Amino acid sequence: MSELQTPYYLIDKARLRGNMEKVARLRERSGAKALLALKCFATWSVFDFMRDFMDGTTSSSLFELRLGHEEFGKETHAYSVAWADHEIDEAVGYADKIIFNSLGQLDRFGDRAKGITTGLRLNPRFSTSGFDLADPARPFSRLGEWDTARLEAAMGRISGVMIHYNCENGDFELFDHQLARIETEFGDILHKLDWVSLGGGIHFTGEGYPLDRLADRLAAFSRKFGVQVYLEPGEASITESTTLEVSVLDLINNGKDVAIVDSSIEAHMLDLLIYRETAKLPQHGEHEYQIAGKTCLAGDIFGDARFAQPLKIGDRISIADAAGYTMVKKNWFNGVAMPAIAIREEDGSIRSVRSFGYDDYKGSLS
């Protein structure tokens, strides 16, 4: 078998289908619409496949918006923490809905968005994030409006709100509880709206998640306020669908067995570094190794792994769950060869859809 040269991200369509079928079931039972959050995953070669299961895309910038409009189609939501003057007309041209982050942005650009549905980001001042860094409800958060007077000032100009406050939340009870808080604290406003996006971060495609209870809860919310509900699954759409395939380049022991592989957390799985987390690595067998990247960064470490046999140079290792927030922020740190992007079709065949070479590296600079 001729194998692709590592490193490469490998998107497994059969695994992706598993998530997509859960998304489709949730939509059908709840009446909610599901938009892919491109900030998490924007590998457009699989949009043809995902399109049948989802309602469209949502975005966090002009480029994501345009990609969603051109390559995914269907319903396209435009959100950005802040639009620039030179972006707004183009953005409105691609979008079905535009969601402003602040009353100031609505004041500034509302007129130029007259042709499309307009919304505002509502910050409920609580979230499920365990990381201050990623917590949209942190003190002085710039993400959305929470002051009732300011929200009221937008009424008449908006028909909906986006509320993003979940982060990898796999706890339905917590979701239920926090949604009840939103109903209580912002009910007066919600009653005046046509649609409410509850954002992303609900881990409803995870093993054992009570999908039908979530669906029924969303349907009840929708009925109570007479609103179309949207969800913006990013990680939930693609979780566990993709691996990062790497090869062992060197084996050393400086007090511990370390396998150096042809990749890097900083360059290829950046969130492991930012959030000081470890990768999902093989854990079966008695031979233990620390799996490390090949950059100059001392802490370029994927984590500890176990194998049935001792590793040899050239052995391949699959790093699991490598779709979300990886390809969208890969970079050329240390000039490390950038992983190709490959797709495993449902018949088992693998095709590379993008590879990167020296010219891409050189062209990233000038």
Add this chain to the structure above:
Amino acid sequence: MSELQTPYYLIDKARLRGNMEKVARLRERSGAKALLALKCFATWSVFDFMRDFMDGTTSSSLFELRLGHEEFGKETHAYSVAWADHEIDEAVGYADKIIFNSLGQLDRFGDRAKGITTGLRLNPRFSTSGFDLADPARPFSRLGEWDTARLEAAMGRISGVMIHYNCENGDFELFDHQLARIETEFGDILHKLDWVSLGGGIHFTGEGYPLDRLADRLAAFSRKFGVQVYLEPGEASITESTTLEVSVLDLINNGKDVAIVDSSIEAHMLDLLIYRETAKLPQHGEHEYQIAGKTCLAGDIFGDARFAQPLKIGDRISIADAAGYTMVKKNWFNGVAMPAIAIREEDGSIRSVRSFGYDDYKGSLS
């Protein structure tokens, strides 16, 4: 005046010259050679300018090596934490010297590097790094060999070593003290060598650094062991030479005045996020703002700044010291428009040497 559209990195050649002249003085007085560390800065449009002041480049991967060879020229050092089988012959073709990270890599590839000078990375087991993440001497470090028996096993096959153990070290006394430790602990080995690279991380271009004392110390080290000394300045070469130019997109107050700009620490100045540091921002005036990026990340915050006048939307802000470890690891997080790269010539004129658009974003994926 027609200004470039923000965001853009602006490399100021007059400021760069200040650093380069210090590098040249150090070389002249000490006899040490200075190689630009491409992992820190690889914007090759200014290599023509830097070439007159430096001896060449060093690298941390095949792509950096090739870039140094093709665009900088002069002496080219090849280092990588681990070379792959399919890289080694090409690497040897570009390099004057190849420095292996481990005895295992020397064993594996030494024969294929026969035509060029060969070295090994020596890890002295101490460093000046204040961050465990970036500390090459951390426990179980995979960066270099420290065991005397293993170093001895390489003798006869190598003519030099690379010792990288400084990190933004602006303290000459500490440098002097640690070099003395190296002389004591590894003197027997150093006497057998022709060259020693002391790596990068010495902040000798900083304001007030005792450059001549450093030069004399390096010259004494060189005489004592009869070795050619190399330095690999990255940050020291380009420090304070470059700004990131951004514009204010929105002004909000959720308990604090916040200016949202058309950039992002995660996408454009990643080390601020990784090391939880703040950017160098204007600090004069009575009007204080938090300067925040435009991504979805709650912690996308450059830091606090002060201005003489209240900020207005459209105002431009210069973020200082934006050359090192920025352009080499910028990425498409959130699809935020990527900063162009521009150069301010010594006559004051500014020219853009690279800009990035939607097609670059789309082509970063597939």
